[in-house]
Amino acid sequence: MKRKMLSLVLATAMVASMLAGCSSNNSNTEGDPTEGSATKGASTTETSGDDIVINFLGAQYSDMTEPYLREVCDKFEEQNPGVKINLEIVGWDNVSDRARALVGARQAPDIYNGGTASEYVPDDLLYNIKDVVSDELLADFYPTFLDNNRNVDDGEVYALPYVASVRALYCNAKIFNEVGIEEPPKTWDEVEAACQKIDEFYNGDVYAWGIDATTAEGQTMMAYYGWTNGGGYVDENFNWVLDSDANVEGYEWAYKLFQNGWTNENPSIDTRDNMQAMFAENKMAMLVTACFFPNLYPDTEMIIGEIPYNDKNCSSSSTLGVQDGLMIFNGNAKKEEDSPEKIQAMKDFFDFFFAAENYVQFMLNEGLLPSTQSGAEFLAEKDPAQSAYVDILEGAKFYARNLTEWTEVEKTLIANEQAMFEGTLTPREALEETQAVAGQYEH
Amino acid sequence: MKKDKEMKKKEHIRWKDLKAYIWLAPCLILLIAFVLAPVLEVFYLAFSKISAANIVKSFGTLENFQYLFHDRDFPRTMINTVIWTIAIVGISLVLSLIMALILNEEFRGRSFHRVILLLPWATSLLITAAAWKYILDYQYGALNALLIKLGIIDSGINFLGGATSSFIWMIIVGIIVTVPFMAFTLLSGLQSIPKDCYEAAYVDGVNFWNRLFHITLPLLKPSINVTIVLNVIYVFNSFAIVNTITNGAPANKTHTITTYLYYLAFGKNKYGASAALSIISFVILTIFAAVYMKMQMKEENE
Numbered sequence: 001m002k003r004k005m006l007s008l009v010l011a012t013a014m015v016a017s018m019l020a021g022c023s024s025n026n027s028n029t030e031g032d033p034t035e036g037s038a039t040k041g042a043s044t045t046e047t048s049g050d051d052i053v054i055n056f057l058g059a060q061y062s063d064m065t066e067p068y069l070r071e072v073c074d075k076f077e078e079q080n081p082g083v084k085i086n087l088e089i090v091g092w093d094n095v096s097d098r099a100r101a102l103v104g105a106r107q108a109p110d111i112y113n114g115g116t117a118s119e120y121v122p123d124d125l126l127y128n129i130k131d132v133v134s135d136e137l138l139a140d141f142y143p144t145f146l147d148n149n150r151n152v153d154d155g156e157v158y159a160l161p162y163v164a165s166v167r168a169l170y171c172n173a174k175i176f177n178e179v180g181i182e183e184p185p186k187t188w189d190e191v192e193a194a195c196q197k198i199d200e201f202y203n204g205d206v207y208a209w210g211i212d213a214t215t216a217e218g219q220t221m222m223a224y225y226g227w228t229n230g231g232g233y234v235d236e237n238f239n240w241v242l243d244s245d246a247n248v249e250g251y252e253w254a255y256k257l258f259q260n261g262w263t264n265e266n267p268s269i270d271t272r273d274n275m276q277a278m279f280a281e282n283k284m285a286m287l288v289t290a291c292f293f294p295n296l297y298p299d300t301e302m303i304i305g306e307i308p309y310n311d312k313n314c315s316s317s318s319t320l321g322v323q324d325g326l327m328i329f330n331g332n333a334k335k336e337e338d339s340p341e342k343i344q345a346m347k348d349f350f351d352f353f354f355a356a357e358n359y360v361q362f363m364l365n366e367g368l369l370p371s372t373q374s375g376a377e378f379l380a381e382k383d384p385a386q387s388a389y390v391d392i393l394e395g396a397k398f399y400a401r402n403l404t405e406w407t408e409v410e411k412t413l414i415a416n417e418q419a420m421f422e423g424t425l426t427p428r429e430a431l432e433e434t435q436a437v438a439g440q441y442e443h
Numbered sequence: 444m445k446k447d448k449e450m451k452k453k454e455h456i457r458w459k460d461l462k463a464y465i466w467l468a469p470c471l472i473l474l475i476a477f478v479l480a481p482v483l484e485v486f487y488l489a490f491s492k493i494s495a496a497n498i499v500k501s502f503g504t505l506e507n508f509q510y511l512f513h514d515r516d517f518p519r520t521m522i523n524t525v526i527w528t529i530a531i532v533g534i535s536l537v538l539s540l541i542m543a544l545i546l547n548e549e550f551r552g553r554s555f556h557r558v559i560l561l562l563p564w565a566t567s568l569l570i571t572a573a574a575w576k577y578i579l580d581y582q583y584g585a586l587n588a589l590l591i592k593l594g595i596i597d598s599g600i601n602f603l604g605g606a607t608s609s610f611i612w613m614i615i616v617g618i619i620v621t622v623p624f625m626a627f628t629l630l631s632g633l634q635s636i637p638k639d640c641y642e643a644a645y646v647d648g649v650n651f652w653n654r655l656f657h658i659t660l661p662l663l664k665p666s667i668n669v670t671i672v673l674n675v676i677y678v679f680n681s682f683a684i685v686n687t688i689t690n691g692a693p694a695n696k697t698h699t700i701t702t703y704l705y706y707l708a709f710g711k712n713k714y715g716a717s718a719a720l721s722i723i724s725f726v727i728l729t730i731f732a733a734v735y736m737k738m739q740m741k742e743e744n745e
Contacts (some may be wrong), residue, residue: 097709104497104714119495119712215690215710265581265601268693269609278582404495411711415516419694422605 184305632666
């Protein structure tokens with residue numbers, strides 16, 4: 001009997017602890033022991049004397065991110081006695097989870113880089129950036145970048161353009177030389193021809209084309225195969241049009257590449273990082289990926305081209321631009337309202353941070369692109385090669401991240417893409433099922 | 444430790460020993476703060492409307508449960524979880540029993556082998572899972588390389604290619620990490636069986652199988668029961684393997700409840716549905732524990 005009781009008690013305690021673990025992610029209770037130390041960084045509010053404390057939760061772009069941002073913050077603190085910046089840098093995979101957990105607990109950081117602003121706007125948790133950014137800095141941002149962050153419902157901007165990147169087609173120069181292809185393919189037909197050549201030359205040992213339908217990046221497929229065929233995520237009124245004929249044709253084309261054996265075998269689990277590694281080991285010939293790819297593999301020779309398009313339906317390519325924003329949480333997301341002094345301190349901090357001499361070094365470290373005009377000019381002097389991307393960026397298209405339901409639709413799209421590669425849904429069915437979820441939302 | 448004290452608590456209440464409450468207070472406060480309060484909070488969240496920003500908008504709705512029952516991936520996740528739990532616990536139990544029996548025999552290097560057995564358990568689950576992801580990799584995987592070198596296959600096998608095969612492989616990984624702990628629990632049970640029983644059996648000339656089925660297993664039953672209950676709960680709630688190896692891919696077909704509820708909350712911003720799912724799994728586990736205990740008690744009475 002005693003043993004029975006013991007195991008029953010043990011069982012109950014274990015079940016309960018599992019629920020407890022789940023809850024601590026969602027909300028604040030007395031505090032979660034596992035998160036205790038990490039929480040300190042972002043959730044401690046003004047404590048030490050009269051110091052103004054600004055909590056900054058940021059995403060890690062590379063190993064250089066934290067040391068460099070720390071350095072900038074230290075310099076700022078030196079010049080602004082009485083202001084302290086509490087910097088917490090978290091990996092990209094976890095930063096938005098962390099932010100949402102903190103917001104749920106009303107312990108939001110003041111400044112946050114990661115995720116999408118549109119999730120927080122309906123609950124009135126973010127400052128309109130014009131209230132927390134100086135007029136000079138506001139004027140310095142590229143207007144298109146600000147527009148891209150504009151909330152669909154009220155037309156206001158709730159995220160500062162922080163850093164940007166563009167996607168391009170990277171071709172493995174060694175493979176191209178061996179096979180005898182000189183130029184990166186521009187159109188879908190040219191891609192098919194190149195794939196065939198590469199596949200025949202290596203007898204299937206080299207993947208000609210990389211497809212990423214993983215949970216992290218699968219949403220890019222619509223940009224790579226929909227936009228380049230005249231389709232896309234949403235129409236001009238921000239209503240979802242995922243199952244348009246142009247999109248279906250684009251997905252059918254991608255699926256055809258996969259079925260022909262020209263792509264990686266497991267688009268659902270081969271992440272961008274995996275494929276970049278394959279590319280660097282000369283096992284993959286062509287990959288559409290972000291402009292910081294060459295930075296990560298400086299020894300791999302690459303030929304850079306635009307994302308190929310279907311010249312039967314489009315006259316030119318469409319580049320995917322990805323922009324990360326800085327959000328500033330207001331008093332609703334924290335336990336108390338910010339004092340005017342604190343808001344002024346944040347304005348000063350942004351002026352300091354986005355000053356070209358501080359900001360551009362950050363871009364150079366990470367291989368990213370600046371969102372300010374002064375930054376772009378400064379970069380052009382320092383690194384013309386990287387600066388060339390800035391021009392591409394100006395013509396780039398962006399995700400429909402300014403929609404509140406973006407995250408949900410994105411994940412649904414990815415799951416259906418994976419079903420397509422598994423063969424359980426046709427490309428049309430995959431997009432129709434996604435549209436059925438997305439279509440509930442109207443704007 | 445907590446559980447021990449909790450059990451002691453019950454005895455103390457019976458003895459009406461007030462002093463005990465004072466000694467227990469710190470532990471009780473901790474339990475209430477870190478276990479009971481969050482559990483209640485999950486119940487609250489499951490019946491609340493929660494925005495994409497994780498802010499509770501209103502309480503008193505069943506829409507989170509409705510969302511789950513209309514969700515395409517929900518049935519598959521439930522079935523997966525059942526298969527996952529039964530397969531891992533069942534197969535591990537057989538393997539662990541064999542290992543425990545071997546390690547209970549006297550042979551040279553026994554302690555060394557016991558330590559070896561414990562090593563996989565001492566390794567972080569996340570690291571084990573990540574290592575297996577690479578072992579099973581189609582392109583670079585050690586397993587494919589090994590099989591090709593041994594001449595068993597000509598070209599690599601895409602182990603993680605489909606939902607079924609990747610799920611089977613994750614179950615195998617699950618078994619590998621479950622066996623050490625199980626084997627040790629059973630081994631400690633074996634060691635508590637009095638030697639006299641076996642000596643008497645020897646004298647009577649009882650063979651190995653009869654010793655196993657009529658002495659060892661019946662006397663080991665309490666340990667087996669504890670092992671089953673603990674591991675069912677542990678495996679049911681296991682997160683790291685699925686999260687690391689497939690993360691539910693392809694098309695959310697390889698999720699179990701825990702990874703799926705994480706995906707709902709932090710992938711899809713469906714915090715309410717995620718809380719609702721954890722309530723469902725709480726209910727399932729509670730029913731399992733209760734029914735299993737009841738069955739055991741009934742058996743004992745008979």
